[in-house]
Amino acid sequence: MVLHIPTLLVVSVFVFFLMGLLTLHAWYRETREPSLAYLGGMMLLGALGVVLVSWRDRGADFIPILFGNVVLLLSAAFNWTAMRTLVGRKPCLPGILAGCVIWLLMCLIPAFYHSMPNRVLVYSLLAFGYGVLTTLELWRSRHSLDVAFMPALLLTVSHTVFYAVRSATDDGLPVTKALLGNGEGVPFFSFMLFESMLYVIGIAYITLAMVKERAELKLRAAAFSDPLTGIGNRRAFMLHATHLLDDSQQRAEPAALLLCDLDHFKRLNDTYGHPVGDQALIAFSGVLMDSLREEDVFGRIGGEEFACLLGACNEPTALEIAERVRHAFARLSILEPGLLSVSIGVVTTHESGYDLSRLLSEADQALYGAKHQGRNRVQTLRSLYLGLA
Template sequence: MKYIQDLVKTLQGGTNTTGVFLGLLTLVTVIAAVAHLSFIFLFDSVGVPWMARANVASVLVYVLSALLIQNGRHMIAMVLIVGEILLHGILAVAVIGWDSGFHYYIILIMPVTILSNFHASWFKAVVATAVGVLYMALDFIFRNATPLDVIPPPMLQGLHYFNQASTLVILAMLATAYYRLVANAEASLRHQACTDPLTQLQNRRFAMEVAQHEAAVFERGGRPLALVLGDVDHFKRINDVHGHETGDTALKAVAQALREGVREVDHVARWGGEEFLMLLPSTDEEEAMRVSERVREAIAQIDLVHQHQLVPISITLGVSLLTPGESIEQALARADQALYKGKKAGRNRVILAGHEA
């Protein structure tokens, strides 16, 4: 049961095409093995030993295929699965008739082949076309042909609808997996488009979009907005003395401290280089200064060691509150001016726009 749950989790959360497809293929093999296991007893009970023995072989093929997929033998597993579907489908319609519905499974080869990423597009087109032609040929040959073994009509009808339902379920699974893959890929792309790759904070472009939205809310008489612009002190010295790798580590540590120092409704972005921006909605002047001071202290306490030497880290922060009729750019400019004053006053401090250091 845990094995099935792990496969379902892979299908729900995967963004890797190969991983999702193989997870889906493995799940299908498990379901197919269970279904064919039940067919063994069914055909044995109605006196069709050929089909009972064929389903024994089918169960073994699907179990082997699942093991091959888990061990990285994807191509061999694909060949076995496709071969089993074709042979079993042809044998079933020849032995017990077209109305049994086993031919439906042959159709599944087309979407499975197209969704796989193991072959070139031309190969997929050839396989899909060949399967389509084969299916139509089987329809022409066996639809009105007399089966080798006649089973009771109620049993035949039950088989038909069972196979039809199974095919629809597998098609639905394929469609669901494809949808989830596309949706997760889109979400991943959106995340990449608005995230700084080093710090995993929001990037400048996305932060500006958020800021513009919050400014619009403020202009409509909504909640206030505080902007905090910070710059890591003597960052160039950290890079020059300790190396760029240490500098990157320092930026990631600062980003973590900023992320932990704000609320869930707040936004933290890497503004550029060693500069960071905090957007604090529903925050007045006093609260903005308190948050900024808390963040400054947390950054000053970061223990970054390089070659047994402590690397001091601090940040200077400029704070401004958006005022009526003011643009985001103007509020940011005031925060930047306050930041500049803090740098001139000795760094490692918080300055409110309009106040002298």
């Protein structure tokens, strides 16, 4: 069955134009993701290109041959740029314009300009080239992309393969014969229009899904991240610490909780200003990252309060780590020596069990004892009770 080509042309222009407007609307109203802007531009250029290449046998054939194909090649370049910006790379202006420049230079050769098979071959190879570039952008970023990119990759590969096949098999079909449904190339011409519409609809939907997935991941990360220090916030700590305690209990392994509070933090802010206080918080977060293991859980759970849960850790090891943190923070050169210090309360599951709320409560008591005994010290709840006794 041969599809009605005049209807396909009208529908393809309508689909390209509508999908372009919807994609640009999604870019403008929601994400401002550059890839959506380039993708919307690709579709609008595709609509314009189809209109221009259909303008044959009207006394101005240079319009479809020159401008129509240039616009379509620019559309293919925008498709490549959309995927390029999606993976975090900057647009490449020379690459965007390369296809158009090559086409215009080829059209200066009369043997090329007046030969439809040659024009179809060169255009198909250029479109194939942009398809390969688009595929490579997705493939080489496959390990860094945090979204489901495989549908976009497969769709792009199939679209690229189509133009490889076209370059080898299609000699072209004059638009006048295509509109009349005459000629051996009518079925292929119909399929080309149909394939283009499927690709535009598919790549728009898939790209929008990838952008939405990435936005959701960023929101989720922001919900579990402290905006100043970049480490986990209270919500993240409570969630991951609960999981670590459950695993430790199942394996019958000890765990230790360190509750850290920067000393005289209000005085630090009042004396040196909030920017210096922020530097101290960021610096202490860096000390924790350098001092703890990857499997440990830590986060900023209050203004100047930090909590660390150490898995497979007994009291002597926890005290050693706490002292390491205390000394490392005191040695920082943000302020004069002696002005930066931290008090740390330490409890373990051996005395307090595996309930996180109880661990935090008893670590807070130990921390209060450290503050009460002069600050800049590590205090366990057990030694505090023994001292009180």
